[in-house]
Amino acid sequence: MALPAYTPGSIDWPYLDKDSAARLWVELGTWVEWLRDRYELGRTIPPCWFKHGPVVEELTAAMFARREAYQQGKNAYHGGPAAWHYQVLWPMVHRMKSITDFEQCTPHSCGFTPPTPAVAGDFAEFIATDIDERDAAPAATPSELTMEQVIDMIDTDRAVAEDPADDFTAVIIDDARWEYDEATETYKPAP
DSSP states (O other), X not given: OOOOOOXXXXXXXXXXXXXXXXXXXXXXXXXXXXXXXXXXXXXXXXXXXXXXHHHHHXXXXXXXXXXXXXXXXXXXXXXXXXXXXXXXXXXXXXXXXXXXXXXXXXXXXXXXOOOOOOOOTTHXXXXXXXXXXXXXXXXXXXXXXXXXXXXXXXHTTSEEESOTTOTTOOEEEXXXXXXXXTTTTEEEEOO
């Protein structure tokens, strides 16, 4: 099973280029200062908030959730401003102490040193063993086959011609019927 391709959004910090990150930092900084003032969160969200990665992620999400909630046409209660307060803002404020360590931070300095996550020494070995023990992915089924490919498959008993006397006969490959398409001069799975 393949994962679908991921297209990062305009606020996915690890994927932002320099210009996008610069714009987002300015917008987020302005909004966070407004938030700290408006909701009297200066002690809950100290001035060094931007040095705390988890807080940056939370505040980014909250800013965009607020933007969505306050757009014109939103119901003021259902999914609007009231919902933003009780579903986003106040739960985020209560999480602040559990998502980062502001204990060493003062209004004039940041005492936080982010820890470097430890990776077990045998991580690479574990992954290699796990991969080695798995079955290989099944080969993808092509959407069309050339005449040469079909002849090779018939010659090696991987395909069976329905009428061996007909050069353009349908063939059976892995229990599926393939028919010759004159327009493309290829074999395609039968509809």
